[in-house]
Amino acid sequence: MLLTNNIYRLIGLVLIISTxxxxxxxxIVYGYTETSWKMAIQAFTNFDGSNEHLVLTTVRLPRALIAAAVGSSLAISGVLMQTLTKNPLASPSIFGVNAGAGFAVVIALTVFSVTSLQAYTWIAFLGAAVAAISVYVIGSVGREGLTPMKLTLAGAAMSAMFASFTQGFLVINETALDQVLFWLAGSVQGRKLEYLYNVLPYLAFGWLLALLIASKMNIFAMGEDVARGLGLRTGTIKVLAAIVVILLAGGAVAIAGPIGFIGIVIPHFARAVVGTDHRWVIPYSAFMGACLLLVADISARYVIMPQEVPVGVMTAIIGTPFFVYIARRGFNGS
Known part of the structure; x- marks a missing residue:
């Protein structure tokens, strides 16, 4: 029976990877500039320098790859955060990553007059990492050490603080508001492959580390007392999981801004399909997250064409009904 289930799970994983x-x-094919599948193939096999080929290779290809990487990273972060905090609504926003990254970018713009999108990438990554580490440290203070409730409360408090500071600085500097508003809404538009290359080593390490600790997360999910009784070093697992969250959520926010709902919704979809085994939940979540963000990004191009809706708005539209369902189910204890 177990072998049969694993075969079905493997087939499902192949299907979601293919999707x-x-x-x-x-x-790569669909967008405001009209192109076809045949034209896309020619752009990569027989590039002729035309406007269409330039759009396909230098605009849409980076955008598609970045959307897939960001969606995967946010989804995996959500899986680990929900297991760590025992909170079905845990996500990078709860951990303070989004708010910390946004605040760092706004400070760089308003105080240091930084205008380079590439510089935003590193500044946002730094702000996300600092915010996540701060939440982890604050949540660990006290005799009981790190607990799910303390971590959640610390994350909520830091998120509120960073969001308030961000709004305050933007009110003072309206020019900064115009420049950073699109990024704060979450977007993969206009990103170049070099932005992904900047954080890809961190993302790749995070993906690998998440897979390596997957079996340990299964034991941790049973409860810390049970996990300790089985010989698991829970403190080490918490640190490793937190490192993964910092790398993946921080890197994703650094590239695309604070995109919400993927880290909340996708882990629940993955568990509904393959159960609670993190060895399957993590890879399923990775590719489901990529699919969701890609669908949201493609949809964002057509809603108010020729203009585009920030992809963070589309994920909110898609994810809100599921978020409400998850919240109601968690509240009712079912």
């Missing part, structure tokens, strides 16, 4: 590849290709 991700198809959506990456669709993201």
């Amino acid at each position: 991700t590849v198809f959506l990456i290709c669709a993201s």
